[in-house]
Amino acid sequence: MAIDETSKGMASSTDRLTARMSWQGHNNWFNMAFHNLLQTVPGTLTAAAIGVLTVAFLFFWILQKRRWNSCRSPPGPYPWPIIGNLHQLRLPAHRSLGDLAQKYGPIMFLRLGSVPTVVVSSSETAKQFLKTHDSIFTGRPLMAAGKYLGYNYKVIAMAPCGDHWRQMRKICVSELLSAKRIDSFKDVREEEVSAMISSIWEESQRGTRAVNMSKAISALANNIIWRILASRKFSDNDLGDNSKGPKDLVSEISATLGGFNIGDFIPYLDWLDLQGIKGRMKKAGRRFDAFAEKLIDDHIDHRRAAKTLNGQGDAEAEPVKDLVDVLLDMAEADKSETKITREKIKAIVLDIFGGGAAGTFTTIEWAMSELLRHPHTMKRLQEEIESVIGKHLKVNESDLVSMKYLQCVVKETLRLYPAGPLTLPRESVEAVTIAGYYIPKKTLLMVNLWAIGRDPNLWGADASEFKPERFMKEQYIDLIGQSDFKMLPFGAGRRGCPGYPMAIPIVELALAQLLHVFDWRVEGDPSQLDMKEACGASMPRQVPLSSSPSLRLPTCYCA
Numbered sequence: 001m002a003i004d005e006t007s008k009g010m011a012s013s014t015d016r017l018t019a020r021m022s023w024q025g026h027n028n029w030f031n032m033a034f035h036n037l038l039q040t041v042p043g044t045l046t047a048a049a050i051g052v053l054t055v056a057f058l059f060f061w062i063l064q065k066r067r068w069n070s071c072r073s074p075p076g077p078y079p080w081p082i083i084g085n086l087h088q089l090r091l092p093a094h095r096s097l098g099d100l101a102q103k104y105g106p107i108m109f110l111r112l113g114s115v116p117t118v119v120v121s122s123s124e125t126a127k128q129f130l131k132t133h134d135s136i137f138t139g140r141p142l143m144a145a146g147k148y149l150g151y152n153y154k155v156i157a158m159a160p161c162g163d164h165w166r167q168m169r170k171i172c173v174s175e176l177l178s179a180k181r182i183d184s185f186k187d188v189r190e191e192e193v194s195a196m197i198s199s200i201w202e203e204s205q206r207g208t209r210a211v212n213m214s215k216a217i218s219a220l221a222n223n224i225i226w227r228i229l230a231s232r233k234f235s236d237n238d239l240g241d242n243s244k245g246p247k248d249l250v251s252e253i254s255a256t257l258g259g260f261n262i263g264d265f266i267p268y269l270d271w272l273d274l275q276g277i278k279g280r281m282k283k284a285g286r287r288f289d290a291f292a293e294k295l296i297d298d299h300i301d302h303r304r305a306a307k308t309l310n311g312q313g314d315a316e317a318e319p320v321k322d323l324v325d326v327l328l329d330m331a332e333a334d335k336s337e338t339k340i341t342r343e344k345i346k347a348i349v350l351d352i353f354g355g356g357a358a359g360t361f362t363t364i365e366w367a368m369s370e371l372l373r374h375p376h377t378m379k380r381l382q383e384e385i386e387s388v389i390g391k392h393l394k395v396n397e398s399d400l401v402s403m404k405y406l407q408c409v410v411k412e413t414l415r416l417y418p419a420g421p422l423t424l425p426r427e428s429v430e431a432v433t434i435a436g437y438y439i440p441k442k443t444l445l446m447v448n449l450w451a452i453g454r455d456p457n458l459w460g461a462d463a464s465e466f467k468p469e470r471f472m473k474e475q476y477i478d479l480i481g482q483s484d485f486k487m488l489p490f491g492a493g494r495r496g497c498p499g500y501p502m503a504i505p506i507v508e509l510a511l512a513q514l515l516h517v518f519d520w521r522v523e524g525d526p527s528q529l530d531m532k533e534a535c536g537a538s539m540p541r542q543v544p545l546s547s548s549p550s551l552r553l554p555t556c557y558c559a
């Protein structure tokens with residue numbers, strides 16, 4: 001019984017055990033599984049965690065890389081503290097920047113003192129900056145020249161982007177430099193070019209062997225621009241002070257403009273005016289202002305006198321209005337807040353004189369220099385001019401359209417010698433990413449027009465040679481970056497030069513008459529003519545050009 005009971009008990013306990021065991025077996029399996037899991041989970045979890053972390057890392061890395069990429073500066077030489085890359089700039093700056101671009105590429109970043117600067121040196125990249133993103137680069141940096149010479153940034157070429165610049169530029173383009181207005185000064189251009197030919201003829205008749213061509217061409221450019229602006233030419237006594245006169249004033253303005261004011265780049269040295277440039281600018285600015293004031297007063301007196309005569313019925317036929325008169329008319333007619341003030345008129349006078357005279361002068365000077373070095377080209381040009389007007393007539397502006405080779409000579413000159421080789425400095429008005437490079441707001445932009453004009457990838461292995469023939473096959477060469485960006489002697493876009501339609505006829509007419517009337521020779525081997533560029537705002541020759549003229553027509557029509 002006891003056994004039975006025991007066995008029962010045993011049985012029941014065995015059952016229970018079995019039952020327990022079966023549960024336990026299950027439990028055991030679970031335990032084992034759980035245990036296994038616990039053993040494997042750390043690995044799995046770790047693997048999962050690693051996976052998640054890797055994905056997250058990759059995700060953030062890609063994001064960060066994108067951000068890095070969008071903040072990536074263009075390549076450039078390492079800047080030194082304080083001076084940045086200033087020590088790497090030699091003069092003339094367009095050449096040393098061209099050399100640096102060979103190493104760092106067509107979009108290069110420099111720090112000039114503390115000023116972040118981007119230098120663009122290829123046609124393709126210039127297009128991105130001056131066409132695709134033109135609206136970003138419409139600013140001009142606020143430099144000492146704009147303050148002391150440019151009527152506190154009122155001069156168009158130095159004004160920051162804003163309502164004032166827009167208003168002044170509109171006046172310039174639509175009122176002062178419109179096709180109709182430029183055409184109205186045709187007689188001025190023809191008279192002044194003939195006057196230059198006469199003076200060269202007289203000088204050669206006096207037995208002068210070599211004529212100072214640079215002086216003659218500079219006088220031509222100044223006289224034309226002043227007659228267009230103010231209906232008169234200026235002698236050296238016209239300033240009425242003890243200085244040498246307007247020509248001296250203009251050279252002083254160009255020298256200070258072309259000079260490199262260290263205070264613009266290292267602002268905390270600005271007050272020291274280490275080079276004395278600011279002092280010179282202030283003085284030249286005051287002298288120009290006195291000169292411009294007198295110019296406007298004379299115009300106002302003259303207009304009053306003309307009105308009185310008109311009232312008495314003695315009026316002469318309406319003369320061609322000069323640009324100061326056009327501006328005074330506008331000022332009298334406009335009563336709005338943005339009306340043209342006296343200060344704005346003075347600023348525009350400086351703009352047109354500063355931009356116009358220097359650009360046209362240097363272009364004619366370099367064209368003559370290259371023609372002297374290339375007698376065959378000079379001969380071919382003379383033959384073309386003669387084929388159009390013969391040997392007895394004077395070249396007039398209406399003849400120029402038939403002189404295709406002359407146009408090629410001018411284009412070739414502008415390609416090799418752009419008068420503003422680095423454009424005028426521009427400034428980004430907001431941040432932008434171009435070609436994967438981040439360009440912050442207030443970055444200075446220089447476009448190396450000189451390097452683009454000599455780029456062998458665009459112009460071939462003979463890019464540095466003077467060969468006007470290269471343009472003969474082309475129907476139309478865009479000089480202002482409207483359709484292509486192969487050459488940009490006048491810059492491009494909203495800040496591009498508004499004066500090119502005035503400059504081209506002066507350059508073409510002057511060259512046509514100089515070569516039609518005279519043969520030109522230089523002492524020694526022409527191929528050895530000194531072609532060094534001076535450092536200045538408009539890249540003139542370093543050494544004035546001298547050449548001996550001999551009459552090639554039966555008589556000089558200017559004699």
Ligand code: HEM
Pocket residue numbers: 156157158169177351352353355356357359360363418419420423424425426489490491492494495496497498499500502503504
């Ligand atoms: C061959 C002669 C000339 C050349 C090569 C030349 C070249 C230039 C260049 C490269 C610029 C800077 C453009 C830029 O930043 O993209 C410029 C601007 C300017 N040029 Fe000329 N220029 C010439 C003649 C003239 C003439 C005849 C005038 C006036 C009648 C003139 C008035 C100006 C003005 C006012 C600006 C400033 C435009 C602005 O900032 O909005 N230029 N020129």
